[in-house]
Amino acid sequence: MGYKELLKINSYRNLFVGQVLSDIGNWLTYIIIISIFTYQWNLPPSKLALLTIFISIPWIVLSPFSGIFSDMFDRKKIMVVCDFLRALLVILPIFFQSYWAILLIITLIHSTAVFFEPSKQSAIKELVPEQGLIKANSLSQLSSELSKIVAPSIGGLVLFFGNTSIAFILNFICFLLSASLLLKLPHLKIQEQPKKEVKVNIHGLLSGFKFIVSRSKLLLSVISMFFITFFIFIIDSFIALWSKGVGIPSSLFPLLISAIGVGSLIGAIVVGKFGERISPIKLNLFSILVVGLLFSIIGLSGELFELHFVFWLCIWSIIALVGSAVPISFAVVLQTQTPSHLMGRVYSASESITNIPMFIAPLLGAWLINLIGIGYVFLSVGFFFVLFTTIGLFFVQNRGAHDKQTELDVV
Incomplete structure (x- = not known):
């Protein structure tokens, strides 16, 4: 299966484009916040290090719970809700300009990402034939790497013009667009029903x-x-x-x-x-x-x-x-x-x-x-x-x- 055949699958194409928008939104949030901490607020290294720690905590602590939710509920609905929540969360730094408030917001954003990712990985498995998985996952990696180039470029322009609120509004739009694309996916309920209920x-x-x-x-x-x-x-x-x-x-x-x-x-x-x-x-x-x-x-x-x-x-x-x-x-x-x-x-x-x-x-x-x-x-x-x-x-x-x-x- 080639890339063209893979992207002809409408449901997978919507998932992939939604992922691209989400990846750009995630990296743009990080670039702008680390720039604010470093260049505008002149924070010491110890406080910069806390940003990485607060980002990692949800991935370690909440991941087992997010996996259970992904296996219990419709994965399409989980991804859509997560993107809507992230859209709301990414505009909060415009209104809450304090160090600890932004750390809390970042933690909440990554907490929603923790619940998004297992459902996305499961959706790829459900929507793509097995012979197309290597290409589907290479496109996911391509999306991740492209976002590391596109997001800093957008962030650089935003910082050049000096209005960081624009970046948070762009993030808001990215996640809303992603959610709207994911709404077009079929319902992703578990086809193989286990004999025991997931608890x-x-x-x-x-x-x-x-x-x-x-x-x-x-x-x-x-x-x-x-x-x-x-x-x-x-x-x-x-x-x-x-x-x-x-x-x-x-x-x-x-x-x-x-x-x-x-x-x-x-x-x-x-x-x-x-x-x-x-x-x-x-x-x-x-x-x-x-x-x-x-x-x-x-x-x-x-x-x-x-x-x-x-x-x-x-x-x-x-x-x-x-x-x-x-x-x-x-x-x-x-x-x-x-x-x-x-x-x-x-x-x-x-x-x-x-x-x-x-x-x-x-x-x-x-x-x-x-x-x-x-x-x-x-x-x-x-x-x-x-x-x-x-x-x-x-x-x-x-x-x-x-x-x-x-x-x-x-x-």
């Missing part, structure tokens, strides 16, 4: 985690996603520090970041076009393996050799290009390994696990850099990626393809 209790909250543990490929994918998120967060905040250490001038650093963005965009397209030729779990592990090798090269730079800036642009572009396969393949594994009536809970459980690194990884990265230096941190991360994926590929190659059929035990 909001401890058993229901843990059912997604239990199912992940029961499926070897799914468990391996979640573990790999956890570790790559953990180690990426260790070094993500310190790319500028590495750049300075290898002699890249500050005037060229934005080009390095742009190269990462371009690589991610190209990667999403390439994976969508050719990713079906390899199984999703192997694609996931091979991608992490290549990223690990390139991180090792970065770690050795400055210690054993030096490279021209053009080579660094190429290396970081390739890292982004190859790395874009990781979330795409992870989403496909999740959708193909999970039955429809468990999709919300399993996706939410995976989100709870893979968002934990947001709390501890940056602090650990800072401590390790002070202890052994940034070059050896990159080298250590690269070595771990290579070791982990080698073991993972050996496991996938030698393990039988049969998983325990335990859906009824975890419902």
